[in-house]
Amino acid sequence: MEMNREDLTIRDKLIYHAMTGVCTPNFMKHLYLSWMRDPFYSIEEIVNSYVPMSNETKQQKLKLSLEIAYCKRPFAELKELYRVNNIQVLTILDNGYPEGWLNSYLPPVVLFYAGNIRLLEQPCLSIVGSRSPTAYGKAVMDEMIPPLVAEGVTLVSGLAKGIDQMVHSSTIGYGGATIGIIGSGLDVTYPRENASLQRQMMAEQLVISEYPLGSKPERFHFPMRNRLIANLSLATLVIEAAEKSGSLITANLALQENRDVYAVPGNITSRLSDGTNQLIKAGAACVLNATDVLEEMKTQWR
Known part of the structure; x- marks a missing residue:
């Protein structure tokens, strides 16, 4: 289930998951909170602990979607796509992230x-x-x-x-x-x-x-x-x-x-x-x- 991301920072892991297009804003928040508690949580553990996905079938569907996304577009390839299109990234971990979003119930993570x-x-x-x-x-x-x-x-x-x-x-x-x-x-x-x-x-x-x-x-x-x-x-x-x-x-x-x-x-x-x-x-x-x-x-x- 794991992609090769052992050397990625939490920020990069969040960006990669946002770039896949598989993760909803709610799940992105769950990823962020999970990795802030423990940077070594696996995706499988995080999906299994996601309350809206408590149904095992839904969990397996999300895991499969992520696995397909990892195989389809590696992080380095996605980063290059954004670079050539002059698209930048702002995350909840960055300086300059607006307080209005930070203090909201569902802040955008990426x-x-x-x-x-x-x-x-x-x-x-x-x-x-x-x-x-x-x-x-x-x-x-x-x-x-x-x-x-x-x-x-x-x-x-x-x-x-x-x-x-x-x-x-x-x-x-x-x-x-x-x-x-x-x-x-x-x-x-x-x-x-x-x-x-x-x-x-x-x-x-x-x-x-x-x-x-x-x-x-x-x-x-x-x-x-x-x-x-x-x-x-x-x-x-x-x-x-x-x-x-x-x-x-x-x-x-x-x-x-x-x-x-x-x-x-x-x-x-x-x-x-x-x-x-x-x-x-x-x-x-x-x-x-x-x-x-x-x-x-x-x-x-x-």
């Missing part, structure tokens, strides 16, 4: 990135919203982005359609800093119309993924991606969101992790305002302009 990793050192605000914003939502974005950029806030979103795309492109247009967190490998663009924007951000800004190269944008990746958006920043701002939407998932994840959530109120007859209005009703900070957002954020900067 992340792949392209761009300026120092953007993680700046005060960050996550902005999420509808993939099909109305004219009102677009006007709100035009109002919000310039003052936030001028104040030096790094704006985080998910490189999806609509509000996400506007966050990134507008921030770049105003000369600001922006981080995209995606639910696929960094060599995959979803949606396709953001291909040029993603390439630009990977060269000049920062794009991050928990998923290795070649990973498709699977549906179940996005709730996991949303926790990274919610936990990285001081707060999450929601602009136009339906009552059941990915934006509301992100906002609720932020609330669960004791992060601040701000919401822009909307027309009570608009479906895309249901989510934001409900957030305000439930206690999220109601913000009407960028000044409101900055005043809320600055209480955390002090």
Whole structure:
């Protein structure tokens, strides 16, 4: 069962397992905690102690998947693949790993990135919203982005359609800093119309993924991606969101992790305002302009 990794550090072992694409974020956390207790735990012991895999059939399936992955792509080969693609790695063991992630329930153990990793050192605000914003939502974005950029806030979103795309492109247009967190490998663009924007951000800004190269944008990746958006920043701002939407998932994840959530109120007859209005009703900070957002954020900067 064991791969030839006797000389690998814990960090390298974690990176290798993340690169295989076999390990879920939850199992990566279990690997990390297990090896921090004892660096010599075998994969078999770790799999056998993983509670969600208490079923013997599931354990054997995971062990087989890992064995196949080891044989298919040795670590040295995978490292070279990432090197030639200019993809870097950040782990939970590294200096500069964000406190927001470190202090969350399910911190990402290994992340792949392209761009300026120092953007993680700046005060960050996550902005999420509808993939099909109305004219009102677009006007709100035009109002919000310039003052936030001028104040030096790094704006985080998910490189999806609509509000996400506007966050990134507008921030770049105003000369600001922006981080995209995606639910696929960094060599995959979803949606396709953001291909040029993603390439630009990977060269000049920062794009991050928990998923290795070649990973498709699977549906179940996005709730996991949303926790990274919610936990990285001081707060999450929601602009136009339906009552059941990915934006509301992100906002609720932020609330669960004791992060601040701000919401822009909307027309009570608009479906895309249901989510934001409900957030305000439930206690999220109601913000009407960028000044409101900055005043809320600055209480955390002090």
